[in-house]
Structures are given as C-alpha cells and as structure tokens.
Amino acid sequence: MKPRNLYDKLWESHVVRQEEDGTALLYIDRHLVHEVTSPQAFEGLRINGRTPWRQGSVLAVADHNVPTTGREAGIKDPISRLQVETLDSNCEHFGIEEFRMNDLRQGIVHVVGPEQGATLPGMTVVCGDSHTSTHGAFAALAFGIGTSEVEHVLATQCLIARKSKSMRISVEGKLSPGVTAKDVALYIIGKIGTAGGTGYAMEFSGNAIRSLSMEGRMTLCNMAIEAGARAGMVAVDEKTLDYVRGRPFSPKGEMFDAACRYWNTLKSDEGASFDSEVTIDAAEIRPQVTWGTSPEMVVPIDGSVPDPGKVADPVKRQGMEKALEYMGLKPDTKMEDIQVDKVFIGSCTNSRIEDLRAAAAIVRGRHVAGNVKLAMVVPGSGLVKHQAEEEGLDRIFIDAGFEWRDPGCSMCLAMNDDRLRPGERCASTSNRNFEGRQGPGGRTHLVSPELAAAAAVAGHFIDPGKLS
Amino acid sequence: MKAFKQLNGIVVPLDRPNVDTDAIIPKQFLKSIHRSGFGPNLFDEWRYLDHGEPGMDNSKRPLNPEFVLNKKRYQGAEILLGRENFGCGSSREHAPWALEDYGIRAIIAPSFADIFYNNCFKNGLLPIRLDAEIVDRLFRETFESESYRLSVDLEKQLIETPSGEKIAFDVDSFRKHCLVEGLDDIGLTLIHKDEIRAYEKRRESVQPWLFNRNGK
Numbered sequence: 001m002k003p004r005n006l007y008d009k010l011w012e013s014h015v016v017r018q019e020e021d022g023t024a025l026l027y028i029d030r031h032l033v034h035e036v037t038s039p040q041a042f043e044g045l046r047i048n049g050r051t052p053w054r055q056g057s058v059l060a061v062a063d064h065n066v067p068t069t070g071r072e073a074g075i076k077d078p079i080s081r082l083q084v085e086t087l088d089s090n091c092e093h094f095g096i097e098e099f100r101m102n103d104l105r106q107g108i109v110h111v112v113g114p115e116q117g118a119t120l121p122g123m124t125v126v127c128g129d130s131h132t133s134t135h136g137a138f139a140a141l142a143f144g145i146g147t148s149e150v151e152h153v154l155a156t157q158c159l160i161a162r163k164s165k166s167m168r169i170s171v172e173g174k175l176s177p178g179v180t181a182k183d184v185a186l187y188i189i190g191k192i193g194t195a196g197g198t199g200y201a202m203e204f205s206g207n208a209i210r211s212l213s214m215e216g217r218m219t220l221c222n223m224a225i226e227a228g229a230r231a232g233m234v235a236v237d238e239k240t241l242d243y244v245r246g247r248p249f250s251p252k253g254e255m256f257d258a259a260c261r262y263w264n265t266l267k268s269d270e271g272a273s274f275d276s277e278v279t280i281d282a283a284e285i286r287p288q289v290t291w292g293t294s295p296e297m298v299v300p301i302d303g304s305v306p307d308p309g310k311v312a313d314p315v316k317r318q319g320m321e322k323a324l325e326y327m328g329l330k331p332d333t334k335m336e337d338i339q340v341d342k343v344f345i346g347s348c349t350n351s352r353i354e355d356l357r358a359a360a361a362i363v364r365g366r367h368v369a370g371n372v373k374l375a376m377v378v379p380g381s382g383l384v385k386h387q388a389e390e391e392g393l394d395r396i397f398i399d400a401g402f403e404w405r406d407p408g409c410s411m412c413l414a415m416n417d418d419r420l421r422p423g424e425r426c427a428s429t430s431n432r433n434f435e436g437r438q439g440p441g442g443r444t445h446l447v448s449p450e451l452a453a454a455a456a457v458a459g460h461f462i463d464p465g466k467l468s
Numbered sequence: 469m470k471a472f473k474q475l476n477g478i479v480v481p482l483d484r485p486n487v488d489t490d491a492i493i494p495k496q497f498l499k500s501i502h503r504s505g506f507g508p509n510l511f512d513e514w515r516y517l518d519h520g521e522p523g524m525d526n527s528k529r530p531l532n533p534e535f536v537l538n539k540k541r542y543q544g545a546e547i548l549l550g551r552e553n554f555g556c557g558s559s560r561e562h563a564p565w566a567l568e569d570y571g572i573r574a575i576i577a578p579s580f581a582d583i584f585y586n587n588c589f590k591n592g593l594l595p596i597r598l599d600a601e602i603v604d605r606l607f608r609e610t611f612e613s614e615s616y617r618l619s620v621d622l623e624k625q626l627i628e629t630p631s632g633e634k635i636a637f638d639v640d641s642f643r644k645h646c647l648v649e650g651l652d653d654i655g656l657t658l659i660h661k662d663e664i665r666a667y668e669k670r671r672e673s674v675q676p677w678l679f680n681r682n683g684k
C-alpha cells in the first residue's frame with residue numbers, strides 16, 4: 001500500500017461518499033458549538049422541522065459574550081445576554097449537552113473540548129469558529145465552519161467538503177530554553193506568511209514538536225489558521241494518549257486500550273509524500289513579539305521594529321508603513337524599549353494551566369509596573385481556574401497586582417466589556433493583532449505567557465531572562 | 469427550503485442600478501440571532517422616513533410614500549424587477565433572507581452580483597437574468613398597466629407576460645434541480661441518509677468509543 005500521510009488517513013477514514021466533481025460528504029464525529037455562530041443554524045433546523053442527527057456528538061458552551069467579572073449577577077449587555085440565553089434554550093430544546101455560564105466546566109470552547117476528552121485522536125472536529133484548528137494537536141482533523149455549515153452538520157452529521165493539499169512543517173533540533181510553543185507558532189508564521197498555508201492542511205512534525213507538551217501542541221495548532229491553514233495537526237504519541245486517558249468523555253478500561261491501538265496508527269507513514277514541505281531549525285527560534293497588525297509582522301524579543309524604507313516591494317512597504325502608523329511605532333525602535341499599557345494573559349491560544357504556571361513563575365515575588373494600567377489573567381476554563389487556585393497561582397497574580405478573572409474569550413476579541421481604549425498598547429497572549437481586534441484603536445502585540453508576564457512586571461517588553 | 473416550480477405574481481419595479489446588499493438590509497439589523505424576520509426592514513433606508521434600528525415597532529414608523537414598495541398597486545408583489553448589478557456589495561446572506569421574508573420569490577434583472585446570485589438559490593429565491601432590452605420592456609409594461617403580473621415556469625424555463633408573450637431564460641441545471649425539488653444543501657445531503665447511516669454503523673462497530681454519549 002502506498003504510504004499515506006496523517007491528513008490522508010484522517011480524510012479517507014471519514015469520507016461517506018465521494019462525488020465525481022471532487023467534493024465529498026465528510027462524516028463529523030464531534031461538533032462544538034458556541035453562542036455567536038449558532039443561533040441562525042438552530043433556527044434553520046426549527047423552520048425546516050429538522051432535529052440534530054446525533055445529539056451526543058454535540059457539546060455547547062458560551063464563551064465569546066460572557067463577562068469575566070460579577071457573572072453571578074448575569075450579563076448586563078442585553079444583546080450579549082440574548083445570545084447566551086438563546087444558546088441555553090436551543091440546547092435545552094434540541095437535547096444538546098451544554099456547560100452553562102456558571103458551570104465549573106464552562107470556558108473557551110477550544111480549551112473545554114480537549115479538557116473534557118470531547119476531542120479525541122482520529123476524530124473530525126468542527127465548530128463555527130476558525131480556531132477549531134486547535135484540536136488538531138490530538139491527530140484529529142479539526143477546522144472551523146460557517147453558520148450554514150453548522151446547520152448542515154447538526155442536521156446531517158456531515159459536511160460537503162473538498163480535500164486540501166498537504167503541508168509538512170518539520171521543526172528539527174532542540175528548542176532553546178525560554179522558547180515556547182507560541183514562539184514556534186509566531187516564528188513559523190513570520191517565515192511562511194499569513195497566507196503561506198492557504199489551501200493546505202498542515203502537519204507539524206520533527207523532534208522539537210515531539211518535545212512540546214499537549215498544551216504546547218494545542219497552542220501551535222491553534223495558530224495554524226493564522227498561517228492560512230484551515231487545519232493543523234500533530235501525530236499521536238505517548239503524550240497524546242497520556243493526556244486523553246481518564247478525561248470525562250474519554251473511553252475507559254478495555255475500550256480505551258482498543259482505542260489506543262487504533263490511535264497509535266495516526267501518524268504519517270514512513271515515506272509518505274506532502275504537497276509542500278518546510279523544514280525549520282529549532283535552534284534559530286528566539287522568543288517572539290509582533291510589532292504590526294498581522295501575526296506575520298514579528299521579530300525576536302531582542303530585535304527592533306523593522307524599517308519599511310529598506311523594503312523594495314512597494315506593496316509590502318506600504319503595508320508596513322500603515323501598520324507602523326496604526327501601532328504608533330517608529331522604525332528601528334528596540335522591542336525592549338516599547339512600553340505597554342495593558343497585559344492580557346488568556347484566549348484559546350494561551351490560557352491553559354501550563355500557560356498560567358509559566359506566567360506565574362515570572363510574576364512570583366514581583367509587582368506589576370507603575371505604568372501598566374491593567375494586567376489581567378483570564379483562565380481558559382472554570383477547571384483551569386480551579387486548578388490554578390489549588391496551586392496558589394491566583395495569589396501570586398493578585399499579590400503582584402494582576403486581576404484574576406472568570407473564564408471566557410474576554411479581551412481576545414472584546415465582545416464583552418474587556419477591551420482596549422484607542423491608542424492603548426497591550427502585550428497579549430491571544431492570536432490576532434488585527435486593527436481594532438481588542439477594541440477600536442487598540443494596539444496588540446502577540447507574545448507568549450512568559451513574555452506577557454515579563455512585560456507586566458517590567459512595564460515594557462523584555463526577555464524574561466534579563467529581569468532583575 | 470421552499471420548492472419553486474411555477475409562480476404567477478405581481479411585479480414590483482425597482483428602477484435603479486447597483487442595488488447593494490446594504491441597501492437591501494442595512495447593517496444594524498445583522499445583530500439579530502434570527503434568520504427570519506428581516507422582511508419589515510427590507511430596503512429600510514428607502515422604505516421609511518426615519519432611521520431604523522433593531523427592536524423598533526416598524527408598523528408605527530413613517531413610510532416613504534415615494535418608495536415603490538409602499539405603493540398600493542404593488543402590494544403583495546412576489547416578483548422584483550431590477551436593473552444592472554443587483555445585489556452588489558457585502559456578502560451578507562441576510563439580503564436574500566430579507567427578500568424572502570418579505571415575500572419576494574423571483575428577481576428579474578439584466579445582471580446580478582455573484583455572491584448574491586448564489587445566496588438566492590440557497591434560500592429559495594429565483595434570480596433570472598434577461599437581456600437589458602427585455603428587462604427595459606418589462607419595466608415599461610409594469611409602469612403602464614396596474615397590477616401587472618408575470619408567470620414564471622422554472623421547469624420550462626419560461627416567463628409569460630399578460631399578452632401571452634413567452635420569454636425563455638437560462639439557469640444552470642444543478643441549481644434548477646435543487647430549486648424545483650425544494651432542496652437546500654441539507655436536503656441534498658439527506659438524500660444520502662441511508663449511506664450516512666450505513667457509514668455510521670460501520671464506524672460504530674470499529675470505533676465504538678466515538679458513540680458513547682459524552683462519556684456516559
């Protein structure tokens with residue numbers, strides 16, 4: 001048999017029907033749902049008198065609109081409240097399991113899925129949200145879909161799709177101390193560009209990827225979409241199985257063992273081919289920080305804001321000039337000389353327990369700098385928050401002057417009350433630094449939790465190793 | 469989705485080119501959690517004299533008597549006659565949602581914006597492209613005779629005017645099939661529901677852990 005890559009295996013095992021024109025009916029194992037992109041889909045079911053094909057495949061949680069403080073009092077903003085209440089009633093009506101806002105298990109959908117074992121190796125996982133790529137860390141085929149497709153999957157358990165091309169990104173060698181999965185992700189995007197992965201499903205491999213924890217792999221796959229790829233994935237290994245074992249939705253006992261035998265086949269065969277291959281030397285990667293309004297506008301922490309004047313391509317130069325103007329930065333400014341107004345540690349990219357531990361390790365015994373108006377930690381889920389509190393991480397943050405919030409998307413996209421004011425500069429562990437993403441006129445620098453924590457205590461970007 | 473085979477309906481003439489989707493349904497109405505209910509706000513800025521916001525009681529708002537949709541002779545119209553580049557601008561599917569909700573079933577124009585054209589088919593609306601001269605003549609006839617109606621036969625791909633004139637139109641066969649049968653993507657996929665069930669059974673026998681209901 002011809003050697004197959006991981007994407008081939010995942011794709012082929014889910015094709016219900018192949019049409020001559022290249023489209024396929026693809027079976028969906030897990031459907032995650034949140035409040036913003038689902039109301040019209042549920043309404044569509046109702047209007048057409050349809051019911052979900054398999055309720056047990058669906059798990060819902062409200063995350064985008066939920067407040068991160070005082071939520072016992074409910075949601076103040078009426079439009080947000082209506083969206084969340086609509087999700088509640090839709091789930092009740094259609095018999096779908098939902099973690100409601102005050103449930104300990106509530107959190108960002110891409111944190112909750114893996115945490116519950118609702119995301120398993122070999123699955124197809126969809127959600128009306130582009131960062132569904134996160135779940136590919138489990139050797140799952142996971143990608144975001146639109147509202148019409150949400151309805152389609154609810155009603156048919158399938159999606160009409162076309163196979164993408166495959167790309168392998170191999171990160172070989174050893175990552176330097178202080179270099180995180182977020183840095184690997186930003187480095188890759190800086191290297192191949194935000195459209196570099198367009199049309200591809202991306203597999204991350206190489207010993208530097210193997211060395212990442214499951215949470216690190218999730219961070220990496222989460223950002224695959226920022227490189228243009230709808231899906232990112234990592235092959236199964238012992239770490240995958242260890243992570244999945246014992247989760248509430250995971251199989252138990254003998255069934256778990258049987259599952260492992262299958263899951264262990266979820267890797268690219270020796271000699272499998274890819275439509276595109278990129279190899280990266282792990283040793284080249286330094287901690288990263290973005291300077292512009294696209295994740296590809298990124299430099300190492302000890303680097304400087306680039307000079308558009310040195311760029312020959314006029315389109316690229318203009319893009320850089322526009323970004324610098326929006327960001328209020330001058331060429332050749334050292335990144336470490338840039339002061340921040342706010343710090344946000346959270347989002348589906350970096351809000352898991354390891355992220356919080358890493359940030360707390362830097363914050364411990366220090367205090368948020370005087371020029372920083374707000375430093376906040378928003379755990380990815382109620383369970384992450386609870387775990388952090390068990391470990392005393394909340395005290396470390398609070399004692400240092402951070403705000404310790406309730407779980408949700410929060411200032412990643414500023415749909416609730418958490419947002420930047422015009423001109424404010426933020427060190428953020430989220431995934432998008434687009435204009436206005438964290439609030440109109442807000443300026444976002446994407447970094448790892450370590451760098452965000454260091455920026456909070458220093459008041460400016462700094463390599464954590466240089467903190468006194 | 470509603471099937472579309474034949475239609476005999478009142479024609480309302482919207483005599484301006486480049487009608488964009490923001491005009492069809494202004495952006496403040498996109499906050500809705502519904503796909504229906506956009507009808508009262510169809511062409512909101514042209515139709516009412518005041519500024520519309522979601523949640524207003526539209527029945528109490530002052531109507532613009534000059535706007536064609538508000539004229540008595542066009543009440544109950546199901547066919548909209550338009551000019552070039554109908555439905556241009558943003559891709560919002562709310563535009564066909566609003567037209568459909570208002571009661572429009574077919575739109576005749578010399579040309580349509582691509583995305584809007586596609587979105588119509590997904591929502592049970594038939595967009596018909598005709599030569600500009602023919603459309604022009606239909607405009608004249610509509611203006612001249614009160615309660616002017618057209619018959620549209622999608623299966624035969626023919627429009628018939630009150631004088632008995634027959635006008636042929638093109639439509640791609642796959643889309644025609646979906647519309648005639650009232651099939652949306654979901655309906656089409658459900659044609660294969662036995663195949664999906666069979667696949668699911670096979671899958672369950674090999675990977676039973678995917679089917680334990682959320683770990684229970």
Ligand code: SF4
Nearest residue numbers: 131347348409412413
């Ligand atoms: S945390 Fe941000 S990127 Fe992730 S799902 Fe929420 S809004 Fe989207």
